[in-house]
Amino acid sequence: MNQIEVLNLVPKFLNFYDKANQPDINADERFKLWKEHYNFAAIPPGEEGQKMAREMLDHAFTQYAKHVPVLKEWNPDTSKLERTLIDIKDIMGYHQPVNLTVIYFVGGFENNPFVAPYGEGKAVCLPIECGESDIFLAHELTHIIHGETAGIKPSWERTIGSTLLQEGLATRISEYYVPGEPEEKYIANQDGWLEACKERHADILEGIIPFLDDQSAETVSRFIFGTGTAGLPREVYYAGWETVGKLLEEGVTFEKMAYIPEEDIPEYIRKAMVKETLR
Template structure:
């Protein structure tokens, strides 16, 4: 049976919030309190991540009060996590027990759930709650958890761009499969108009990411996820992954088959497939 531990960071956020909203606390004091009492954000590791976390806090701060009642009343729902984990495992063809930690946190209204290593044996599924619960996000991130088992993924921030593309492509398309009926934008868009702009630059985005499939530095991963890629579009790896998995599904390749490609083989796998998207 799957083992699910719930780690709820919402009370820690509320403790920070009530300390930081006192009238004598300025922005620097608020940031210091955040680091001391909360210190959790959906950002990459390192100094760039700290800068992003500070920006998220400063941008979101004036909005928290309007959502405070919801945040205070919110409660975790383990049953829905188990339901979607079972469905994702069936789709990806994985029938062994999974041991994971679900971390619920308050983000900066940026809708950025993520998966990261938690301890030696477990992954953490980190879900922001300030915008309400989302089954699309849940299915997306659980796909990462299961995919890490089927493909022997390291689960670390530093991984090849090829691996990043396939991971995000699977997660976005599995979420569409399991939570159907919504516009495509809802499965992968982080800001309005992004998907349409990517479509208009489709050939350039796909062709120009190909030389980077083996790159695995933190800088490269940041460039193609949070950064502006090669065509001045954020999250180009997500868009290419979405297009890649859509293409493979139309070619008759199953989610299970895609998820079974081992991490070390993913760049070569994509090198063979991606040119076909441009024909």
């Protein structure tokens, strides 16, 4: 039987907000309060992550006021969590019990849920300041189940090939599970991003192939948060969306892709991408 622990960080955020939303608090003091009383965001580890957290907070803080009344009344829907977890397991052909932590938090309106190491396992971290999203939930639960099927360790440092397949499966399974939305809903977090990627389609795919075995934190951060070889952000997401989409068209199932062992993923993805770029 699945076991789901829910951790609601919204009250913790509201405590920070009450302390920081004072006329005599400047930006430096506000960030200090954020680190002391909240300190949770979709950021990479280290100094770069702290810099991103500061920028996010400075950009988002004035937007919080109109959302605070809703945040004060918000409560997690555990029945939806349980139902979606069962459905995603079925789609991926995984039938073992799952122990899972789901963390609800208030982010910076960047719409960036994520999976992170938590205790001896992993946690799905879901932002709620823009409202809950069934697509986000399906996406992140796919990551959790994929970790089980492929033996993927809960680590920031992972090969680009593994990252590409993880994000490709998550975006395409969320599309399958919550059908009928525009493509951007499943993959984009910025207006115009997907169209820009399509215009550089070949450049993105060809540019990422040499990095598929690279697992350095710098390279992972580059293709997730920074700009890739084609000069666009989040190029690994686009490459994953397109590559898994082509594999599905060829008849490869979600379950087959999900069970590729982590150590074999870069070579599997390389063959699939080379085949695509040669068309």
